[in-house]
Each structure stands twice: as structure tokens, then as C-alpha cells.
Amino acid sequence: MSSPALRLTNLHAGYGDVRVLRGVDLELPVGAIVALIGSNGAGKTTLLRTVSGLLRPTAGTIELGGERIDTLPPHRVVEAGFVQSPEGKQLFTGMTILENLIVGAHTPRARARRAETLEEVFELFPILAERRQSPASALSGGQQQMVAVGRALMALPRVLALDEPSLGLAPIMVDRLFESIARIRQRNLSILIIEQNVFQVLEMADSAYVLENGQISMSGTGEALLKNDHLRETYLGL
Numbered sequence: 361m362s363s364p365a366l367r368l369t370n371l372h373a374g375y376g377d378v379r380v381l382r383g384v385d386l387e388l389p390v391g392a393i394v395a396l397i398g399s400n401g402a403g404k405t406t407l408l409r410t411v412s413g414l415l416r417p418t419a420g421t422i423e424l425g426g427e428r429i430d431t432l433p434p435h436r437v438v439e440a441g442f443v444q445s446p447e448g449k450q451l452f453t454g455m456t457i458l459e460n461l462i463v464g465a466h467t468p469r470a471r472a473r474r475a476e477t478l479e480e481v482f483e484l485f486p487i488l489a490e491r492r493q494s495p496a497s498a499l500s501g502g503q504q505q506m507v508a509v510g511r512a513l514m515a516l517p518r519v520l521a522l523d524e525p526s527l528g529l530a531p532i533m534v535d536r537l538f539e540s541i542a543r544i545r546q547r548n549l550s551i552l553i554i555e556q557n558v559f560q561v562l563e564m565a566d567s568a569y570v571l572e573n574g575q576i577s578m579s580g581t582g583e584a585l586l587k588n589d590h591l592r593e594t595y596l597g598l
């Protein structure tokens with residue numbers, strides 16, 4: 361059987377004496393969308409920082425396509441194919457859309473395919489092609505989020521990680537963004553998505569994990585989790 365796109369096994373990480381992740385197991389199959397949900401402070405961003413190589417695990421392993429990446433520095437993790445679109449977008453607002461996208465293609469592998477990938481990003485988000493020479497600061501929040509996702513795609517991810525992409529967006533933009541994410545998936549990428557928009561993300565994702573106090577408390581298909589009483593009460597207020 362082929363290896364999953366991403367596998368975390370008994371992952372522990374934290375900040376100094378503060379233990380945040382305490383034995384996380386998670387599997388992202390190739391071509392799947394997996395959601396990670398959990399309340400503020402549960403450790404979701406810490407998990408992404410650890411996989412990205414910004415934070416060293418204190419125990420456990422991280423495998424990307426079957427290869428260990430848990431000792432690699434951040435730029436090597438990107439080269440290996442784990443690329444994150446960070447929470448809050450973090451665009452260069454004084455630069456144009458085109459310049460922001462090009463920043464994403466910084467590894468040798470991505471640079472070599474830059475023109476083709478740019479066309480693919482423009483196909484996915486036509487508004488970005490139209491406005492390629494506009495400064496990123498002139499865009500709406502939803503369009504800026506498209507630039508952030510596009511920039512991550514420019515790095516040619518095997519696993520694309522999205523940290524709260526719908527944060528601060530109007531509901532109509534959230535719908536459009538989720539449609540785009542579903543389309544990205546058709547390109548055979550694997551996607552790990554952190555979301556506060558629990559209902560919508562569970563409808564889109566193939567499966568989901570719930571992180572509570574640094575541990576996975578539940579996992580399953582979106583459909584199964586949507587029927588779970590604890591999840592409905594805690595995260596959907598039902």
C-alpha cells in the first residue's frame with residue numbers, strides 16, 4: 361500500500377516548558393482533504409509550525425509521502441512539498457499580486473515550473489489574472505486570501521496546509537473560497553485545512569480530526585462527526 365501524503369505519529373511539541381501537542385496521531389491520505397478543528401489555544405497552529413520545521417518536535421515522527429521530515433529546516437520542508445498558507449494571509453501589501461505570487465516559487469523545483477504554475481493559479485482564480493498589476497493592498501479580503509493560497513500553490517506543494525483561510529471573510533467569499541479549495545483538490549493535491557467554520561469544512565472534507573488540549577479527541581468522516589453530540593454542542597452550538 362502506498363504511503364499517506366502526511367503522517368504524524370505520537371507527535372509532541374511545545375514552547376520551552378509549555379507542552380502543547382501531547383501525542384498527536386494524524387493521517388492525510390494522498391488526494392484527500394482533511395480538516396483539523398479545535399477551539400482557540402488547542403494547538404492547531406503549533407501543529408502546523410511543527411510540521412513546517414519552525415518548531416522541533418520533542419517526540420514522535422512526521423512523514424511526508426513516507427519520508428521522515430521532522431529534522432529538516434523549514435526551507436527543506438517546503439522543498440519536500442509541505443507548503444503552508446499562513447493564518448492572516450501575510451501578503452506583501454506594497455507589492456503587486458504578480459510579485460506576491462512569484463515570491464511563492466522560491467525553491468529551485470518551483471522556479472523551474474514558475475510560468476506554468478502561474479497560468480494554473482490564474483486559471484483557478486481568474487480575478488488575480490485580471491488584477492495582476494494591482495497592489496495586494498487594493499484587494500478585498502477574499503481576493504487577498506486567493507493570493508495567499510495562490511502563493512502557496514506556486515511552491516508546488518504535495519501537501520497544502522491552510523490555516524483558517526476563511527477568517528474575516530464575508531459569507532459569500534467563504535463559499536467561493538471553499539469552492540476553489542474543492543477545485544484545487546481535483547489537481548491531486550492533498551490538503552490539510554484548519555478551520556473555525558466547522559460546519560462548512562466538515563461538509564467539504566473527506567475526514568476530520570478534533571484537537572483538544574493538544575490531543576486528538578475525535579476523528580472520522582465529516583458526515584459522522586456532524587452527527588456527534590459532543591462536536592455539535594462544542595463546535596456548532598447546537
Ligand SMILES: Nc1ncnc2c1ncn2[C@@H]1O[C@H](COP(=O)(O)OP(=O)(O)OP(=O)(O)O)[C@@H](O)[C@H]1O
Nearest residue numbers: 375378380398399400401402403404405406407447
Ligand atoms: N510562542 C509561544 N510561546 C509560548 N506559548 C505559546 C506560543 N505560541 C502559542 N503558545 C501557546 O500554545 C497553545 C496553543 O496555541 P496555538 O496557537 O497552537 O493554538 P490554536 O489551536 O492554533 O489556537 P488559535 O485558534 O487561537 O490560533 C496556547 O496555549 C498558546 O498560548
